[in-house]
Structures are given as structure tokens and as C-alpha cells.
Amino acid sequence: MAETFDLIVIGSGPGGYVCAIRAAQLGMKVACVEKRATLGGTCLNIGCIPSKALLQSSEVFHQTAHGLKDHGIAVGEVNFDLARMQARKGEVVSANTKGIEFLFKKNKITWIKGAARFIGPNAIEVGGSAYSAKSIVIATGSESVPLKGVEVDEKRIVTSTGALELDKVPGRLVVIGGGVIGLELGSVWARLGAKVTVVEFLERITPFLDGEICKAFQQSLTKQGFTFKLGHKVTGATTGKDGVTLTIEPAKGGAAETLEADIVLLAIGRRAYTEGLNLAAAGVATDARGLVLTDAHYATNVPGIYAIGDVIAGPMLAHKAEEEGVALAELLAGQAGHVNYDAIPGVVYTWPEVASVGRTEEELKAAGVAYKVGKFPFMANGRARAMGEMEGFAKVLSDKTTDRLLGAHIIGPDAGTLIAELVTAIEFGASAEDVARVCHAHPTLSEVVKEAALAADGRALHI
Ligand SMILES: Cc1cc2nc3c(=O)[nH]c(=O)nc-3n(C[C@H](O)[C@H](O)[C@H](O)COP(=O)(O)OP(=O)(O)OC[C@H]3O[C@@H](n4cnc5c(N)ncnc54)[C@H](O)[C@@H]3O)c2cc1C
Numbered sequence: 001m002a003e004t005f006d007l008i009v010i011g012s013g014p015g016g017y018v019c020a021i022r023a024a025q026l027g028m029k030v031a032c033v034e035k036r037a038t039l040g041g042t043c044l045n046i047g048c049i050p051s052k053a054l055l056q057s058s059e060v061f062h063q064t065a066h067g068l069k070d071h072g073i074a075v076g077e078v079n080f081d082l083a084r085m086q087a088r089k090g091e092v093v094s095a096n097t098k099g100i101e102f103l104f105k106k107n108k109i110t111w112i113k114g115a116a117r118f119i120g121p122n123a124i125e126v127g128g129s130a131y132s133a134k135s136i137v138i139a140t141g142s143e144s145v146p147l148k149g150v151e152v153d154e155k156r157i158v159t160s161t162g163a164l165e166l167d168k169v170p171g172r173l174v175v176i177g178g179g180v181i182g183l184e185l186g187s188v189w190a191r192l193g194a195k196v197t198v199v200e201f202l203e204r205i206t207p208f209l210d211g212e213i214c215k216a217f218q219q220s221l222t223k224q225g226f227t228f229k230l231g232h233k234v235t236g237a238t239t240g241k242d243g244v245t246l247t248i249e250p251a252k253g254g255a256a257e258t259l260e261a262d263i264v265l266l267a268i269g270r271r272a273y274t275e276g277l278n279l280a281a282a283g284v285a286t287d288a289r290g291l292v293l294t295d296a297h298y299a300t301n302v303p304g305i306y307a308i309g310d311v312i313a314g315p316m317l318a319h320k321a322e323e324e325g326v327a328l329a330e331l332l333a334g335q336a337g338h339v340n341y342d343a344i345p346g347v348v349y350t351w352p353e354v355a356s357v358g359r360t361e362e363e364l365k366a367a368g369v370a371y372k373v374g375k376f377p378f379m380a381n382g383r384a385r386a387m388g389e390m391e392g393f394a395k396v397l398s399d400k401t402t403d404r405l406l407g408a409h410i411i412g413p414d415a416g417t418l419i420a421e422l423v424t425a426i427e428f429g430a431s432a433e434d435v436a437r438v439c440h441a442h443p444t445l446s447e448v449v450k451e452a453a454l455a456a457d458g459r460a461l462h463i
Contacts, residue, residue: 204230309324376389378393
């Protein structure tokens with residue numbers, strides 16, 4: 001007899017584990033299947049958390065080596081121990097994954113260890129045992145997109161997973177793809193001494209960012225030593241004893257050239273991961289790109305089977321997956337779970353950080369929406385000056401007639417934290433004036449947000 005549950009979640013990433021916890025809080029008998037040896041999915045094991053651990057360590061090193069003189073602090077020769085940095089990253093990951101294990105125990109969630117495959121619409125098999133549930137959630141996440149002619153070996157040609165594990169700083173790192181993951185990991189290795197070249201098919205990096213922010217971002221990375229080969233595609237890679245030779249061509253056609261690299265990071269995007277799930281046994285429909293198709297309530301075409309997170313449409317972000325996990329658990333409990341996709345922030349954890357929410361200027365123009373722009377630079381902010389972090393600006397976009405906030409974009413120190421205020425404002429349907437009239441502590445970086453909101457009405461005070 002198959003063991004039965006109210007809910008089985010397949011995958012323990014931020015979508016799956018959060019869905020499991022919320023469902024257990026709401027009184028359901030819950031199991032979560034995970035085939036990795038530790039809980040937490042891509043995010044905790046090979047994504048958000050280890051990348052932020054290395055970004056933090058490399059930033060501390062870089063700041064110590066190059067940023068202290070202005071503060072009147074003298075240090076001797078500054079070195080780093082990469083093995084220790086990597087060990088620290090491992091400790092950070094382990095503390096986080098064990099934290100999820102603790103939360104599972106606390107909420108009486110059964111962790112079924114192994115890979116799940118469907119054996120029917122409401123039943124799965126894991127390691128030879130069958131399990132059934134009233135509801136099954138697919139939260140199996142995503143994997144790195146491969147590129148024809150560029151064979152990943154996770155040693156010389158790596159995905160983000162290999163790039164997080166390097167035991168030596170590459171002299172020359174070529175990143176294929178100018179998206180968030182490539183630029184963050186490029187930053188880690190650039191700060192530690194790698195010469196980083198980014199090859200990007202499009203004529204710009206981070207195409208989802210507001211154009212003006214994107215331009216400032218590329219300028220900043222260029223100042224930090226990045227080289228960009230925009231409008232180029234990689235057509236082949238040959239791995240030799242000492243490195244990799246890449247062949248690249250202009251995307252629009254033209255003469256091929258070669259690029260030499262010690263390490264190549266393939267980061268051209270991620271795609272839904274459903275390998276081995278045997279979706280066909282349950283009859284679950286996917287689209288041409290392999291994304292599991294759902295309705296607005298995360299229901300697939302098969303009654304009782306749902307999907308959330310990277311495996312369905314929408315931005316591949318941990319917090320988006322988490323919100324979907326909570327919403328779905330609440331819907332299954334008969335509540336009104338809901339995710340506002342207009343208020344999902346995106347952050348690039350480089351330095352300066354880049355953060356955004358809502359619409360870009362380009363999107364508003366394309367949609368024919370009349371809008372106002374308010375901008376304010378960190379250069380004119382007292383706290384940013386005291387910190388010696390004056391690069392960047394905040395930009396708010398509001399409806400020309402109603403002043404309702406439509407989008408907000410920040411490049412600058414701690415942009416990822418600063419954006420939260422504007423996410424809240426958009427969630428509450430606030431106007432730029434609402435933000436402008438809120439009292440912000442002085443001196444803080446958050447005054448840049450207030451001043452940008454004031455600027456939308458042409459009345460910034462400190463510029
Ligand atoms: C390098 C990197 C950095 C990132 N940084 C950020 C960031 O800073 N912020 C952010 O928001 N997002 C970031 N992301 C994206 C984020 O990791 C994902 O959006 C998020 O993990 C998606 O969560 P999920 O629950 O949908 O799936 P995942 O986290 O991918 O988890 C899916 C889990 O399902 C398991 N699984 C798959 N198939 C089966 C099966 N058949 N049986 C059992 N288990 C199975 C997998 O082992 C995996 O553990 C980053 C990603 C990468 C790669």
C-alpha cells in the first residue's frame with residue numbers, strides 16, 4: 001500500500017520547501033521529495049547563497065586592498081586564501097541547508113529522500129516505494145541552458161556550479177552571456193584578479209533592466225576592468241592543456257575571431273528541469289521550452305497536480321518561487337493565495353548593486369503609457385558621501401496623470417535593500433508623492449529614494 005499524504009511536494013528549493021512549510025502550518029500532512037543530499041534546492045546549494053558568500057568575501061578583499069586609503073587606513077600587503085574562502089562558503093551553505101532540515105522537523109514534514117517519478121496522476125515512486133497524495137506539487141526548478149559547440153566539463157568550461165567551485169583564480173575568464181549570473185560570478189573572479197571578458201549575443205547586457213540603468217551598469221563594470229564583446233555569438237570551443245580557445249562571430253554575421261581563456265563560464269540562461277519525472281505517466285502538459293503549463297492558480301492540466309517556481313513561467317527568482325509556494329498552499333487550504341507579479345523585485349548583487357521593480361521606461365514607451373521620471377544621484381546624498389560610495393542613482397517612474405508608481409530602478413550602494421521600500425509602495429498602489437512625503441531618516445541612503453520620488457514632481461530638495 002502506498003503511503004498517503006495530503007500534499008507531496010517534489011523538490012525542496014525555495015518554491016518547494018516554502019510550500020511544504022506553509023501547507024504544514026495550515027494543517028496538512030505533507031511530504032517533500034528531494035534527490036539532492038541536502039535540502040534547499042539550487043538556491044541554497046549552488047545558487048543564491050554560495051554566490052552571495054563568494055561575492056561578500058571577494059568584496060571584503062577588494063575593499064580592503066583598494067578602498068581603505070581614502071579613509072586614512074593603512075594596511076600592509078593584502079592577500080587572500082581561496083581555500084578558506086571556499087570553505088567559508090561551504091559553511092554558509094551547510095548552515096542554511098541544515099536550517100531547512102530543522103524547519104521540516106519543526107513542521108512535521110516528511111523528507112522523502114530520492115528522485116520522484118510519476119506513476120499515475122496522484123501517485124509517485126521514489127526508490128522503489130510508492131506514495132500518493134490528494135495534491136502533488138512539481139517544484140523541480142531549473143538547470144543551466146547548454147550551448148551547441150561548447151561542451152561543459154565543469155573544470156575548464158563551467159556552468160555557475162563549476163564557477164562557484166574554482167580552486168584557483170583564472171587569469172582569463174570568459175563569460176558567455178551578459179545576464180545576472182554571469183555578471184555576478186564574473187565580479188567575484190574579477191575582484192580576485194581575473195581578467196574578465198563577457199561575450200553577449202545582444203547589443204546590451206542585462207536586457208531586462210531599464211536602458212539608462214543598464215548603460216550606467218556597463219560603464220561601472222568596464223571601470224572595474226570588465227571587457228564586453230556585445231553583439232557576438234560563440235560558435236565553438238576547443239579545450240587544450242592550458243585553456244580553452246573560443247570562436248566568436250558578430251551576431252549579425254561577419255568575420256570569426258578567437259578568444260583565449262583559462263576558464264569559460266557558460267551563463268546564457270536557465271531552463272525548466274523535469275528530467276526523470278515521467279510527466280507523461282501523469283499526462284502533465286509542458287510548452288515548447290519545457291516549462292510546465294499552469295493556470296493562474298498553479299494548476300496543471302491534470303486535476304490534483306500543481307507546479308511552482310522556476311519550472312513554470314515567470315522570472316526565475318527564489319523569492320518569486322517562495323511567493324508561489326505560499327500562495328499555492330493557501331489556495332489548497334481554501335484560502336485566497338495570490339502573487340502580484342507587478343511587484344517582484346530583481347537584484348544584481350554586484351557592486352554597485354542594481355535593483356528594480358515594476359516597469360522600465362522602455363516598457364512604458366512600448367505600451368504607450370504617459371509617465372513622469374524622477375531621478376536622484378547618490379553623489380548628492382550625505383551618507384553616500386560619508387561612505388565613499390557615490391556611484392549610481394535612483395529612478396522612479398510614475399503615471400503622468402495619477403502619479404501612481406509604475407516602476408523603480410536603482411543602481412548604487414545597497415540598492416537591493418533600498419528597493420524594498422518601492423516594492424512596498426507599488427504593492428500598496430502608492431503614488432510617487434506618497435513616497436516623497438514619508439519621513440526618511442537622515443543621513444541614510446534611503447533619502448535617495450525619497451528625493452527621486454520628489455524629483456518626479458520636479459521638486460527634489462538637495463540638488
Ligand atoms: C548561481 C545562481 C545564483 C542565483 N542567485 C539568485 C539570487 O541571488 N536571487 C534569486 O532570487 N535567485 C537566484 N538564483 C535563482 C534561484 O536559485 C532559483 O530561482 C530558485 O532556486 C528556484 O527555486 P525552485 O524551488 O523553483 O527550484 P530549485 O531551487 O531549482 O529546486 C528544485 C529542487 O528539486 C530537486 N528535484 C528535481 N527533480 C527532482 C525529482 N525528480 N525528485 C526529487 N527532487 C527533484 C532538485 O534537486 C532541486 O533541489 C540563482 C541561481 C543560480 C544558478
